[in-house]
Amino acid sequence: MSSPALLPVSSRRLAALSPSSPVSFYPHHRATLRLSEKFILLLILSAFITLCFGAIFFLPDSSKHRRFDLGLQDVLIPHVEQGRPAGRDGSAGLQGGGVMVHGGGEEHRHRHRDEEEQLRKMIRADHERALEEAKEKLKKSKDQIRAEIQTEKNRVIQDMKKREGKQLPVVPIPKLVGINNGDPGDPDTRQKQEKIKEMMKHAWDNYRQYAWGHNELKPLSRKGHTTNIFGNSQLGATIVDALDTLYIMGLFDEFRDGKEWIEKNLDFSVNAEVSVFEVNIRFIGGLLAAYYLSGEEAVIMCGPRNERAFLQSLALFIWSSSTFPVYWGILFMRRSGVGRNWGWASAGSSILSEFGTLHLEFVHLSYLTGDPIYYKKVLHIRKLLQKMDRPNGLYPNYLNPRTGRWGQHHTSVGGLGDSFYEYLLKAWLVSDKTDTEARKMYDDAMQAIEKHLIRKSNTGLTFIGEWKNGHLERKMGHLTCFAGGMFALGADGSPDDKAGHYLQLGAEIAHTCHQSYDRTVLKLGPEAFKFDGGTEAVALRQNEKYYILRPEVIETYWYMWRFTHDPKYRQWGWEAAQAIDKYCRVIGGFSGVKDVYSSSPTYDDVQQSFFLAETLKYLYLLFSSDDLLPLDYWVFNTEAHPLPVLRSMNTTLSGNVALQ
DSSP: OTTGGGSOGGGGSOOOSOTTOSSOSSOOOOSSOOHHHHHHHHHHHHHHHHHHHHHHHTSOOHHHHHHHIIIIIHHHSOEEETTSOOOSSTTEEETTTEEEESOOOHHHHHHHHHHHHHHHHHHHHHHHHHHHHHHHHHTSOHHHHHHHHHHHHHHHHHHHHHTTTOOOOOOOOOOOOOOSOOOOSSHHHHHHHHHHHHHHHHHHHHHHHHOTTSSEEETTTTEEEOOGGGTTOOOOHHHHHHHHHHHHTTOHHHHHHHHHHHHHHOOSOOSOEEEHHHIIIIIIHHHHHHHHHHOOHHHHHTHHHHHHHHHHHHHHTTTSOTTSOOOOSEEETTSTTOEEOOTTSTTTOEEHHHHTSOHHHHHHHHHHHOOTHHHHHHHHHHHHHHHSOOGGGOOOSEEETTTTEEOSOEEOSSTTTHHHHHHHHHHHHHTTSOOHHHHHHHHHHHHHHHHHTEEEOTTSOEEEOEEETTEEEOEEEGGGGGHHHHHHHTTTTOGGGOHHHHHHHHHHHHHHHHHHHHTSSSSOOOSEEEEETTEEEEOOSGGGOOBOOOOHHHHHHHHHHHHHOOHHHHHHHHHHHHHHHHHTEETTEEOOBSOTTOSSOOBOOOBOHHIIIIIHHHHHHHTSOTTSSOTTTEEEOTTSOEEEOOTTOOTTSOSSGGGO
């Protein structure tokens, strides 16, 4: 009866009860409608018709569903057949004797669609249940809600107490070589090594004094700092990120302080949204490295008090919602499966360097915990990417998780793409060079990158540009400078006897990145630099002239030193260390600078956690002997956290017997 309510009041009155009544209280109802009334009825009818047809047009396209079922669905949600023996290749090995089936032909597709419908029903039921719970919550008073929260906290504490004393499963720890020492031998190099150690002490001590427990330090303001990648939480990012650097440098008192804070305070069940990528490389990678180096199990378990929260949080980072194969860039840590992507990322797409930078950490999680789910999840990503077409053989930076298609056609070896290629190579290395699938993907990608992105400038500087919608942008970022070290690291094992070629390519990239430092006033590199016309290796835009204590150039110097022992790399690294100490050091720590071309730069007042995790670690290793963390035994994640090579390990398995 809602439509009549839109009509004028005069025509909404009822007719007289009896035609014979001499006087009617209500006016007589007209037989015809006014023109304005007809117009209103026509509008209502038009709206109704539009709504009906709109519903039809906005229904999902069944053809798209079919494409999705055979694409993302098959890869990220493997179907399980029971009763078949577990295999030893990436497609099998599920506990209980099941095997993973990818695709499987027409006989499997009807079952897949039935399963998909069941999953949709589960999603709808979950949403309806959540809505009802929310309605019930709104009916309660604040005191009732607080009491429920306290009750839940008490329950969690009791659960944690029951788990005290529980340890990781017994697994054969990989042979750990080169954890200590690293004495370079000659006094001059040893003095430089000690200077880097002193810089680490200055950064750590000021963080300890002014920002303990906060994610990062504001060295000028002398207080804590955080960014949106860590949400609004105090997770002690600098502590976790710096822990292995402290151990490598022999700063054991500082290491113990950090370890004690982790045992007592690190809690991943906080009410915050965090970047999956950053938490993986900094926290999971940092804790794994500290555990392997020190043997302190309390580090990886975050202490008995936080064991449950820690392990549950790890599960959050792998597409927690098992009902939908989506990789979220940001996750709400307290609620499993609740996440989103960055709004700026090509209409909410997933980013290549984020979903492609999980392999090293997750392989080691499976190895240590005995749970194959971590490894299998990252392997599914690889299977997905292998099935997809790539324009010119290049991987675009954006993947739409809803359609399974690439987003904007933008390819770079710097930001948004960088560590994806790095982890293809390092997946091969951490497997003791048995993961040939990862190696082939890396080699194919490098071939396409060399063909389409790598160029020489007018003066002979080799640079790596960015591919945008069919055109090469002649700009290179500081982040891209890591690639010199990657080319050198991947030279051994290159196809067609191209080891020498890639080692030379790494040297050329190192030289170009050194030029970007040498052509500034501060002798520190800008965030990005161009090769247009007469401008080479120089930043032109003001928002590209800053230096935020980044490590990538020094990382390449270290790899090139390890593979060539050319003294220029140590010299270049020392120049960078001196410039950092001179222009970035302040009384409260180290700060980034806003303009490397200014003789009196202003500071950004942030001591990044990666400065302690990466920049200072690579500088220290540059002035250490090769027997400290030798590359035959260790692989560094993209945050410079060293993880041991799992020797004689087929990458579908683990040294843990629970996975065999």
